[in-house]
Amino acid sequence: MVADTWFGQALTVGVDIGGSKVSAGVVTPQGRILARVRTETPHRSKSPEVVEETVAGVVEEFRSAHPVRAVGVGAAGFVDEHRATVLFAPHLSWRGEPLKDALTVRLGLPVVVENDANAAAWAEAGVGAAQGSDDVVVVNLGTGIGGAVVLGGALHRGRYGMAGEFGHMTVVPGGHRCECGNRGCWEQYASGNALAREARSLVAAESPVAGALTEAVGGDPALISGALVGELAAKGDRACVELMEDAGEWLGSGLADLAAAFDPEVFVIGGGVSENGDLLLGPARTAFERRLTGRGYRPAARVVPAALGNEAGIVGAADLAREGLPRWRQGRRQRRLSSYRRR
Incomplete structure (x- = not known):
């Protein structure tokens, strides 16, 4: 008979659902991923049933080799306060979708549904870029902007489960x-969309500073993406560097507003756009310090890049799922990742 833990510790699965993919992993309490899979969902993935089938298939594959005890799902959308229903997902056809119940019936395992940014923030605060900090704001820069808040070592979800929609x-x-x-x-x-929009406007206007952008897309502004702007900025193209600086200034300004609201110790910046490093975060830090309320008379939060990358949502969702396991709700296990981050 297979033991129900990995070296005496409960294993859970974390699932990160995007508009076109499902990423998942089997995760230990220390945040170590033992096995992982990424599945591209079919074009009709906007259907709740297809996504549920995909998730169930991935979990069953894991269960054939690992003693999985629970499943945590991170979904990009509004998740209700019971962590059961996806009320609204802009990139999927989910409106009031009872995802927890649907997956529980399919899998016969405890399931927790969480906003994907909340799951990523929980991982970054526990074993990632904000280790040792109990007051953390995570801002994810991608196509749009997502976010999450950890206050006093606990996720702040808001009364209706929708806190953190900073974008x-x-x-x-x-x-x-x-x-x-x-x-x-x-x-x-x-955001990435903002970078692309501003770059397209330069090319469409036939700006003399947009030569590299125009050449890169053969004169077709529709082919410009935020990632392309980042690539050209990294190569030193002045127009793209300026576009990155503009985005960084907007980012820093917004962080100053969030500091006034939450007063965190650390801002963690994640998402694809954050991979541009100091091209973005340098101007962001400067703007943040310039706009911070009470600047010069108060401690300023650190602004750091995320450490876990695409694994954050998987690790965080898996750990949040572990909360529901009875023997993990007692004593020092009550805050699992928090205990590990201080070791």
Whole structure:
């Protein structure tokens, strides 16, 4: 008979659901991933049933080789306060989707559903870039901006489970239209989409400073992405460096607002855009320090890049799933990752 733990410790699966892929791993309490898989879901992945089938298949594959005790799922969207239902997922056709119940029936295992940014933040605060800090704000820069807050060593989900949607703070009243329906949202100025939009406008206007961009896409602005802007900025193209600086200034300005609200010890910046390093974070730190309320008379939070990359959502979701296991809710095991981060 196979033991139900890995060297006496419960194993759980963490699943990170994106618009076109499902990434998952078997995770130990220390945050070590023993096995992992990434599955590209079919085009009809926007269907809840197809995503559920994909997740169930991945978990069953893991169970054939590992004694899995529970499953944590990180989903990009609004997850209710019971961590059971995806109320709204902008990149999937999920509206009030009872994901926890559906997966529990399929798998016969305890399931926890969490916002993907919350899951990533929990991992970064426990075993990642913010180890040793109990007050952390994580900002994920990708197509848009996601975020999460850890206060006093616990996730701050808000009354209805929707805290951390920083990308939709209005920073420019009447500004650029956002997919959420509002105007002037933060993610319209400091995200990958924002970088791409500004670069496209330079090429479309036939700006003399956009030569490298124009050449890279053969004159077609529609082919420009935020990643391309980052690549050219890393090679020293002045126009792209300036676009990165602009995004960094917007990022730092927003962080100053978040510092006024939450007063964290650390800001962790993750997501694909953060991979541009100091091209982005340098201007962000400068703008943050310039805009910080009470600057010069208060400690300033550190602004650091995320450490776990694409593994953060998997590790965090797996650990959050472990909360529901009875023998892990007692004594020093109550805050598993927090205990490991101080070792």
